[in-house]
Amino acid sequence: DGGITQSPKYLFRKEGQNVTLSCEQNLNHDAMYWYRQDPGQGLRLIYYSHIVNDFQKGDIAEGYSVSREKKESFPLTVTSAQKNPTAFYLCASSIVSTLNQPQHFGDGTRLSIL
């Protein structure tokens, strides 16, 4: 079945550690996005990519990094510079990056600090 797969479902980070969240889609979507959701809050955009080998910062990119080496994959690294990483991380994709296309989400990764 086509969809967006995020892994792992739960992740724990130690002090000073970088961790990488995986996002893979087999929908042949061009655009991919990473969001962060804190309890009782809406989604905030971290990074997005409209095409392979290109990505843009969202509203809260500090402390995060991404790569887009393949159309299907858009991993997010939470670096040690992100001082408050505990959140629900959501990856989304859409057919094209123009304004009328809805975004579809993976199941998310919950990141906590040990």
Added chain:
Amino acid sequence: QKEVEQNSGPLSVPEGAIASLNCTYSDRGSQSFFWYRQYSGKSPELIMFIYSNGDKEDGRFTAQLNKASQYVSLLIRDSQPSDSATYLCAVNGGSSNTGKLIFGQGTTLQVKP
């Protein structure tokens, strides 16, 4: 002023009633509007989208858009306990036209049996 505003609720309605969820947005250039449903602990699920002024119906759901007043609403008819969730309004990035969505904080709906 927040770019996309929703009343956080909770909005409580009895089973079988109509639930009305509202959302206002600040960017007049916005052209695409989306409603997502998010169950507790789960990821958002797209339920409706609307681009033109007026109403759009899909089963028990109706999205309403009024660009002049900059609001979009979601009506849920014959509400069921399974509709209890947080409903997120999302608006496209407006004048920048980058495909970015701006999300409201969500309205929690409780449907009581």
